[in-house]
Amino acid sequence: MQDRNRPGDAVKSGWFDADGFYAALDSVRQSRRLNWKQVSGGTGVSASTLTRMAQGKRPDVDGLAALAAWSGIDVDDFVRSAAEDRPEPEPLAKITTYLRSDRNLSPQAATALDEIIKAAYRQLQEQE
Amino acid sequence: MTLRRGFKAEANSTADEVRGELGLGFLDPLDPLHLAAHLVIPVLGLSELTGAAQGVEYLTHVEPSAFSAITVFRGRRRLIVHNDEHALGRRNSNVTHELAHGLLLHPPTPRWMTAAAGTGIKTSKTKPTG
Numbered sequence: 001m002q003d004r005n006r007p008g009d010a011v012k013s014g015w016f017d018a019d020g021f022y023a024a025l026d027s028v029r030q031s032r033r034l035n036w037k038q039v040s041g042g043t044g045v046s047a048s049t050l051t052r053m054a055q056g057k058r059p060d061v062d063g064l065a066a067l068a069a070w071s072g073i074d075v076d077d078f079v080r081s082a083a084e085d086r087p088e089p090e091p092l093a094k095i096t097t098y099l100r101s102d103r104n105l106s107p108q109a110a111t112a113l114d115e116i117i118k119a120a121y122r123q124l125q126e127q128e
Numbered sequence: 129m130t131l132r133r134g135f136k137a138e139a140n141s142t143a144d145e146v147r148g149e150l151g152l153g154f155l156d157p158l159d160p161l162h163l164a165a166h167l168v169i170p171v172l173g174l175s176e177l178t179g180a181a182q183g184v185e186y187l188t189h190v191e192p193s194a195f196s197a198i199t200v201f202r203g204r205r206r207l208i209v210h211n212d213e214h215a216l217g218r219r220n221s222n223v224t225h226e227l228a229h230g231l232l233l234h235p236p237t238p239r240w241m242t243a244a245a246g247t248g249i250k251t252s253k254t255k256p257t258g
Contacts, residue, residue: 022204036233037138047142048149048167051230054204055168108186109194115183120172120200120209122179127170128202 017078018058021067024078028071043070142231160223164208169230171223173212188213197222199229201236 029039040047043066045059053059059067068075105113144154150166152158164171174184174195187195188211196218197210208226212219 019204037142046145046149047231048146051167051169051233054206054230054233056205057168105194106191109191112183112186112191113195113198115180116174116177116187116195116209117198117200119177119180119183120198120207121202123170123172123177124200124202124205124207128205 013082015080015082015084016058016075017080018053019056021064021073021075021078022053024073025067025071028073039067039070043067146231158224160220160227163227164223167227167230169206169208169227171208171210173210175212177209187211197226199226199236206230206236 025039029036034042036050037047039045040050043063045063045066049059049063058064064075067073146163146166147154147156147158150158150162161171174188177184192211192213195211196214197208199206199208201207208223208230210219210222210226214222
């Protein structure tokens with residue numbers, strides 16, 4: 001998933017902080033009170049591309065240019081030197097739920113769900 | 129439920145766009161796992177989840193109606209866990225619902241806030257993990 005240098009790869013002299021760029025883009029979006037659909041409409045970058053970016057995939061250069069032009073973000077600000085480390089994601093599991101249940105969860109089900117969420121979070125950690 | 133004005137038109141245009149990317153017409157069946165792969169969102173059935181044997185057993189065999197699907201976040205990255213004990217049509221609906229959250233980039237909600245949003249989790253007091 002991540003395209004950063006892996007052990008055994010040739011070491012590159014710099015890298016693009018796509019996560020930082022995405023966070024800056026999100027800030028611009030929020031300050032303009034827009035949803036992502038409107039970002040897609042304003043830039044021509046598809047909704048699925050924006051979702052893939054959130055998943056850690058890098059945008060192609062045309063998509064990046066469109067997002068930078070639309071937002072006014074300077075892409076150069078996110079070019080990092082090889083020595084700079086990638087920031088760690090916040091160590092907090094967050095969720096959205098879809099529980100199609102018409103009653104409250106039983107305490108047993110809530111406990112079971114806790115266990116599921118923690119296991120899923122560990123899985124996400126391992127994938128990085 | 130009242131939808132925001134313009135939402136249906138937006139949803140239709142998103143559906144049209146994404147179906148086009150997948151090479152599907154408006155009435156073609158949509159395989160949620162195909163869509164998930166397209167969006168790079170990992171999807172795990174409960175039976176594939178490791179390290180949660182008791183919870184999986186409970187939600188699979190004791191009270192399977194208590195859990196449909198959930199999106200778990202680490203930073204912005206999301207992973208979907210769903211109840212693969214449910215019937216196929218229901219599973220497709222559950223997973224596609226979560227994928228729609230992903231396509232609309234709905235932000236995560238801490239669990240104690242989800243309770244306030246009325247999803248029915250009122251008994252849990254999950255502390256942040258990590």
